[in-house]
Structures are given as C-alpha cells and as structure tokens.
Amino acid sequence: MTEEKLFTMVGIRPESATPEKKVSRRKGFPWVSVVLMTAIVLCCLAAELLMTKDPGYLDLENFNVAPNGEFLFGTDTLGRDIFSGIWYGGRISITIGFFATVIATFIAVVYGSVSGIAPAWLDNLMMRFAEIFLSVPGLLLVLFLQAILGQANVLTLSIVIGVTGWASIAKIIRTEVRQIRSSEYVVASRCMGGRFFHVLGKHLAPNFVSCVMFMVVMNVRTAIVTESTLSFMGMGLPLEIISWGSMLSLAEKALLTDSWWIIIIPGTFLVTLLMCITNVGNYMRKAANRKGSNL
Amino acid sequence: MSEILLDVQRLSHVFKLGKYAVIKAVDDVSFQMKKGEIFGLVGESGSGKSTVARCIMNVYKPAAGKILYNGIDVCDSRAFRKHRKMLESSRQIIFQDSTSSLNQRMTVEKIIAEPMSIHHIKPPRGSLRAEAEFQLSYVGMDSSYLDKYPTELSGGQRQRVAIARALSMEPELLVADEPVASLDVSIQAQIINLLRHCNEQHGCSILFIAHDLSMVEYLCNRVGVMYHGKLVEVAPTAALYANPQHPYTKALLSAIPVPDPIAERNRSHIDFDETAFDREGTMVEIAPGHWVLRKEDSQ
C-alpha cells in the first residue's frame, strides 16, 4: 500500500453488518430439573408398565418389610408395596396439581382482566376482596370447604384447591393488565380503531401471558403440597385412593415401628418433584438483563 | 372542504384526583391548523400540550370545548360514530418513547400492517407484507428488518417504524407527541428530515409537539406556546422568534442555549415571574396571524 494510495479519500464504506451475537438464554437453563421432572411425570403416567405389584393389594404377611429384592421400596404398615404405590400415587398427585392449577389460572385470568379493565372503584373493591382472600390461611379455607363437601375424590379435591388458589395470580394479572392498558401502543391501537377484542387478542394477552407463567408453575407446586398435606391429615383423599399424601398418612404408625422407608421414600419423591418445578419456575421469571448493583 | 383542517375551539380538560382535588390540565385553548401546515405546540412539562394532542385524538373526552376536524366535531360521539372510519384512518399519532409505543411481542411487519388489518383494507401493493416493506423503505430502512422485534432495533429505528405505521394509512393529520425528545442529535436530524419529507411529498399536515424550541423553529410554519394549560401566544415561526410578545415566550426563547460560546457567555436569560402570570385575558391579534394572551385594557 503506497503512501499516496493510503491517503486517497474513499468516503463511506458501510461496515459489514456484523450479526449481533444472539444472547443465548441457554446458559441458565435448568437442565437437571427439567430432565428429572419429565422422568418422574412420564414414569407416573406409565405406572402400569413399571408396577411390580398391585398397589392396592394388602399383603398381610409381609407388612412393614424393609426394601429388599422383592419389594424394591419395601411395604407400608398395611402391607402395600410402596414401589408401585409411588408411581400410581404420583399420577394422582400430579393430576390434582395440574387440574387445580388450570382451575385457579382460569378464575385468575378472568378476575384479573376484569379488575384490570374495570373502572377505579370496582377495581379497588375486587382487589380488596382478593387481598383478604389471600391473607386467609390457604389451608384453613381448603379445610373448611373440604369439611363441607364431605368425602373427597380426585375431582372435588382439585376443584377445592383450585378455587382457593387463584388470588395471587389474579393480582399479578390485574397489575399487568392495568400497566399494558395505559401503555402507548394500546393507545395508538385504539386511536387506529382497534376494538376491545382486537386489543385483548393482539396486545393484552401476549404480553401478560409471559409474566404469569411463573405464577402458574408455582401454583402447580402449591397445589401438590396442599393435596399431600390434606391427604396426610386424613382430610384429602381417603386411604383407598393412593397418592403420595395418603401414603404418608400411615407415617404415624410407621414412627412407632421405626420403619424409616415409609416416610423417607415418598417424601423424597415429593420434594424432588417440587424442587424441579421451583427451579423451572425461577428460570422463567429471571429477567433477561438484571441491572448490576450500584453498591 | 374548507381550508382549515383542524379547528380547536375553547378546549378545556381537567384531571380528577381523589374526590375534591381537580387539576386544570388544559384551560380554554383555541387554535386552527390549515391543510399541509406543520403547527408546532411548545411548552414545558406540565403545560398541557400532550393533553391537547390526546384530546384531538379522542384518547381523552375533553371537559369543555369543541374540536372540528374537516368540519366534524370529534368530541360529539354521534358525529364521531358517523365518520368513524374516516376519522380513524386519516388521523395518526406517534409518541416520544419508541420502546413503549411498539408492542414488543409483534414483528415489525405486523406492527406496520396493524392499521390496515384493523380496517380490513385490501393492501394496494398486493400483500400486507409488501405494503409493510414499501413503508419501511420509505422511512429509510431495508426489508431485512421486517421480521425483527422492536427490542432488536435502536431508538432511531423504532421511531422510524412508528412513523411507517402512521403513514401506512396515508393520514391527513399526523400528531407527533415529542417524537425526537429521547433521540441523539444526529438521529434527531434524520427523523426531522423524514417528517419534513412526508409533509412536502404527502401533503400531510403535522401537529408537532416538543419542548426543544430550536427544532420547532427549524421545522414548523406556525408555533403555539403553552404555559400551565393556557395558550399564551400563537404566531408564524419567524415572527414569534423575531419578536416574542408574551413575557413567558420571551423567557422561554432566551433560555434556549445556543451552540456558540461567545454569544452564549455574554447573554443573560430573562426570568419569568410566575406570580405575575394572570390566567384570565383573551387572545388579542397584535399582528396578522400573531395572537397574544393579554388583558383587554392593557393594549
């Protein structure tokens, strides 16, 4: 490159648009939790293939047997095989958790959007009610409804848990809807003639779905915990219907006979599933660019 | 059709706070806009200029006064419903903060095509995508941006997409609510050139709302100055900047810093005494097209 050539004026040479490196969200993806969760859920759904014994059969000879070759996870005080009980029971716990969340989310979406769009006084009233509903201890409410409905089965329990779990999601949806409603692209869309359903479909729904996902996932978790607690206390599913909760309700007697496996094994499954759900939920909530601390 | 595109008559709007406190955001404002004109509305924050813009776009229902657009009073709901289609397509608005004026969940193509899809108009250039592409190239962006999301664009590009969306319906009136306030100087110039280009080529008149007075001086034909909800002075740009009449306009113009060190150093700015500002008084025409808010007696 001669000096003369170096100094010739070449003007603007638009630099090649370097493709901006896509910030991959894979970095923080909770692989372990997702794999574990799917494994547990799949095994529960395919319980029939895995079950070695009939979970409901009361094998009176060998009750309270420690885990051995035949009974992989041992048997409980009524002689039922825990291994097959885990998969069969798991399916019920998960279905209740799922149904309850579907019900809770549905009520929350309706309640939240109405409250978000309603005039100030109605919105205030609905939020006061939601707050009071939220501050009543959840279990007492469920317990109260449960006692009234009498004997529980999978469906009634899901409805009861669902009906008492909607308040927190509703509050989040209401704040989001209120925020989106006043944002400028909704004002612009309304100026252009966008009617209520156009705005709801194109602008409101897609925007508040993402931020509600975290709450929905957490609701599945709370529903499963509520179900197992109720069944443990003898208020949820009766003994004959096997779920992780009802299996643990035999733990009282197990404590006397110091048979640890009746308590530990169902418990570990329950805690692992809940842990995976929480990790997935937290991953969804992590805002993409958290500003660094100024401290 | 009369030459006046927009005629705002004694517009007033109040915001209710709690049961008793009421804030008079816009107080008895009247002005007209001719077709093909760029009318600047300036004032500091809290002066009510954005509220006027939103009343004109029917976002707020004003407490009092009339707004005639092509002879139709947009505030009267019956008239509005009769001409709804025309009103909604021929008036468009663009906002200051480009991040919140575009839906983050929609691609650029859908954003630009939204007005057309709302009104189910058959796009003249074949598909909605082709139409969006044409509008995008008009505002100086190539079609590779069609499938991008607003978060992937810079501030200037987002504002261009907002303008493309507004222009896709060939509007007669474009209300620009501080379109360049949050952009850098060099990008501001690009957007201002684009707006001037739209005005000249499309003949669409622009209501330009800003607090950057040097930009208004460059772009607008006539300027209105607002203070605390009152319109204090309206005049052709040259006349206003040459000899401002109202004390507030004088203070405002003297406060603009000029990029010239020597001139700037020995220039002291005039202070405006808020207490002396009296809200009553009518618009007196002291020169052709130059109106000032003044008490009747003091001529």
Place this chain on the structure above:
Amino acid sequence: MEELLKIENLTVGIASPAGKVQAVRDVSLELHPGEVLAIVGESGCGKSILCKTIMKLLPKSAKIEGGKIIANGVDITDYADKDMRRLRGKLFSMIFQDPMTALNPTIPIGKQIAEAIAIHEPKLSKEKVYNRVIELMELVGIKQPHERYKLYPYNFSGGMRQRSVMAIALAANPKILLADEPTTALDVTIQAQILDLLRQIQTKLGTATILVSHDLGVVARCADRVAIMYAGRIVEIGTAEEVYYDPRHPYTWGLMQSLPALNKGAKELKTIPGMPPTLIDPPKGDAFACRNEYALEIDYLEQPPMFRITDTHYAATWLLDPRAPKIDSPMGGMGHV
C-alpha cells in the same frame, strides 16, 4: 500550573452477556484548577463511564484495563474502596442526571445534606452542621432553607432537587466537581438557572468542573475547554472557541451541521448516516470511518493519533496528516448565530 487531575491512556471494559464492551479506549486528558472541561458525545460513546471511572463508581461488571488516573498528584488507579472513600466527597464529588431518583425518597433533604458533611468532619457539633447545611442551601439558591430542611424529596420540584444534590456534592468543598448531564432531565428555563448556578459556584469557590453532556448548546454556555468523544475515544479536544469556530474532526462537523440552530435557512439538515458502532468488537481502524464521507483508506486500517493543531487544540483524524489531501472544513458558512 500543576494539573488537578490527569488521565493517561485510560481503558475500561464492561462485561455484558453479549461480550466485553470496551466503553473507554485509551483516553488521556488533564483538568486544571478552576477550569470547566466539557465532555460531549452521543449516547453510548462512553462519556458517562469515563466520568464514573474517575470516582470509581463503576458497577462490578466494569474494570479498568489500562492507563492511569492521577488525582492531586496521587496515582489512584488501583486504590481500594477503603482509600477511595476518603477521597470521595473531599477531593471530588458528583451530580447526577435524574434528580427525581438521585435523592433517597424516605429521608428529609436537610438530613441527607448533613450526612454528607458529617462523613468528612465527624467531630463537628450538631449545631455547626445545621448552620453549614443552611449555608449550603443558600449557596445553591434554595429559598426558606429552615422550613425546607425537614421536607422530603417528593415535596421538591425537579430544579429544587437538583440544587439539593449540588448542596450535597459541595458539602465537603471538593476540589473537583463531576456533573453527569445535570440538566438533561430538566425543563429549558430551569436548565438555564442550574447552568448559571454551576457557573457562579465555579467562579466563587474555584472548583474545577467536568461537565458531561450531549447538548452542544449547554456546553457552549459554561465550558472553557471541550472534548468531543465518539465510540469510547476522544476525537477532538480544545478550548470552546477553537472547537466551535474551527472544528477539524469530521464527526464534529457532522454534529454541528445537524444542529437546527446553526443552519437556520437550510432546506434539509445535513445528517451523519448510519449508526454508532456497538463497542463489543470495535473496528480495526477509526470507528467513525464507516460514517465519515471524508474517510481515507488509512482510516479503515489504522487508528488516527492525536494531531496537534495549536497548543490547546488537538484532533484525532488522518485529515490533519501532512500527507492527507487538503479539504476545507464545511463549517465555513456557519459561526456566530
């Protein structure tokens, strides 16, 4: 006279998910006592990062990767936070852009100013501190200081809050005052008052000031020397008169030409095409080359060094190289408004 502050080839990198952003690249400048140095540039050019690096107010993800900062003759580049604390407020202090969020909303104004005094003079009696606060409030033009001592930030207007922040910054009468876009969030009339206040304080107390801004008008009002920054580097530095009336760097020309105030009758504003580069992997040569219509071939290959125009006026562009073709600056027509 000995410089109050000397920065030599300072380089600062900020780690971000999309890669390391080189916010400040090899910046050198000095600040003399009683002088107002303005740093002008568009958003993303690193002017605010440079300003915060001097006082080490950088977030954890930012690191000084090279160069030296010499404050009052002492090299504070690798000072630990403990040592920096003694200097902050005493040697230099800072005013921020958005007065709405700069003050703690739940503590009365007077108390926040008193806290700034007590840090560096712990032994002062309560009574003396109170008088000092009142004196500071009067200095920055807050009327009825006694009543307003107890009020909360939300009782104050934007302008008043910015004055309180200035009172806090001047509490331990620092030698250097760093102002990071102090008037951007304010209205025009209040901005004029705050700029006049800055000038009064600078003349009365003689504090050297670094004013960071993107508005050439604001800078013209109170700057003695001006440094133009682009993509993390200083591209032109000189006295206000030199930079405004005889700019030599194409970027400065571009900035001046896109100002409506300077081309009153022009049909169309002359704009700088393209967009500022992301500083994750800046181009080999001059970062402004790809937007510069006067770019030379060498601009795409090598960074231009600082060329000396006069003792106080320097510009980093190959156009000033003797071998470069002579072109007259397009600013001929402009000048006094």
Place this chain on the structure above:
Amino acid sequence: MRRNPALYYGKKALVFLLSVFVLSVAVFYISRLAPGDPLMSYYGERTEKMSVEEKEAAREKLGLNDPIYIQYIRWVENAAKGEFGISFKYKQDVMEVIGSRIGFTLILGGIGFVLTFAGALLLGVLCAWHEDKWVDKILCKGGTLLSCIPEFWLSLALILIFAVTLRWLPSSGAYDIGYKDDWLNRVTHLILPLTIVVLQHLWYYAYMVRNKLLEETRADYVLLGKSKGLSKKDIMLKHCLRNVLPSYISMMAISVPHVVGGTYIVETVFSYPGIGALSYESARYHDYNLLMVLCMMTGVLVIFCNLIGGIINERIDPRIKANEVVQISEVTVD
C-alpha cells in the same frame, strides 16, 4: 393529607365492621347449608337409634328448625351479650373450650412469628450483603429446598431423627403428665414444633427481604451515597434497608394470620393441644357454635391485620404519599 384523622379512622372502622358482618353472614349460611347432620356431633352414635320424633324434638330443642336468618339474629343477640352458645361435641360453653386451648396456640404461633420475622430480616440482609458470593448462593439453594419440603413431612422427618432415633426431644403433647407447671419440660416440648413453624415461613420472607434490598441497591441514590464517601455498610443499612422496612412491617401485619393461625398442621402431627384441630372438627361435624366463633376469630384477625398493614404502609413510607404526588404529576404532565 387527610382532612381530619377522625374521618380517616372512622372510614376504616366502618370498612372493618362491614367486612366482619359480611364474613359472619357468609360463614353462618355456608355452615348451615352444607350437607351433614349436626345431631351427630351432639348425640354421637345414638342418633341412628333415635326415632324420627325424637330427632325432631332434639332439633327443636337446639332451635335448628327455624329459618336460618332467625337463627342468625338469635346468634347475634347472644353474641352481643357475650355468650356464644354451647359446643355440641364438648357440651361445654364454646368460650371455655377455646379458652383452655388458645393459650397453647398463641405461645407456639406468637414465638414462631417473632423468630420467623427476626430471622428473615437477618437472613435477607446477609444474603443481600454477600450478593452473588458463595454465602448468598448456598443460602438461596438451601432456602428453596427448605420451602419445597411440605410442613408435615418436615415434622415427620424431624420426629424420626430427634425423637425416635436420637430420643433427645419429646414428640407429642405440650408437657409430660405430671410436669404441668415445670416450664423447662414445656420448653423441651416446644422446641420441635417451633422449629417447624419457623422453618416453614422463614425463607419466604427472607427471600422477599433479599430481593427488595437488592432492588434498592440498584437505585440512583446509592450512587449519590457512594459519591458522598459513605461506606457500603452505611449505604446498605442506613439507606437501602430503611426504604425496605416500611413494606416489611406492613407485610408482617398482613401475615399474622398465616404464621400465628397456620399452626394446625404442626398441632396435629405433634398432637399439641392448640385450637388447630378444633376448627377442622367443628367444620367436619357441624358443631355450629364452635365453628362460628373459630371462623369469626380468624376472619376478624385477618381483616384487622389487613387494615393495620394498610395504615402502617401509609404512615411510615412517605413514598406512598409520594406515589400519590407522583400520580398527580404524571396525570398533568404536558
């Protein structure tokens, strides 16, 4: 801000009474309408053997035949006079039944409440101070795990370890027989249930304090504090924490029912003689009078705490007033 405090508190009191009234009507009606026969709890098995007339006479005696609203009005009159009727199951005056047991619940819930919120504040500040360092990471992981363990299973696990295998701590009852007034014995009985109550709520509030504190450290006034020369400790404690406290205190008020009232699981597992199990039984066996009092107590507690939380929020945190002011400026901007 307020015209006069009397009007403000008057309005609040009115809202309180109204909510209590609505609650009482709801509880009264729901319990009456629900399926199930109240006589079961009064006469137990003998109800099957009783003939139809006897049942009628028994129902008449207990006044269960009148329309519900008459029963409600009668209940309100008695309640005004301070006697809430007798519990069908325990055949004692309802207040005595509750009185004997409420003390235990208050001890367990009360101490649990204090420990939870003190611990949550300490833990939250600790995590925020060591943000993104190993301390914070471990505590977060541990806290999330703890919050994933259902309360009843945690109790079982601790009983299994401490009571069954190690035999250090008793696993049931409030005191051993015969040691009624030996307070040391009572304390040992309290240790396990108290740990459960605290561990159950600790991380939820600690995580909230941590996140609110971290949010404050992102604020601009932190930079101003640093540029004054304040140390990290001063800024964190004097400025950031001070802004978190108002919402923390109102959170404490709102969660009184959760922590103090939510002890029935622990009471059942540890067969601790609190009012926990009572509320379930009364609902299950339609012991109306007992049910009404228990529900009203919880309900009133909830509404009262909500009100207090709201008032605290407004009084302490000037920002709430600021929000109102900001809202005013937002509305009139331009």
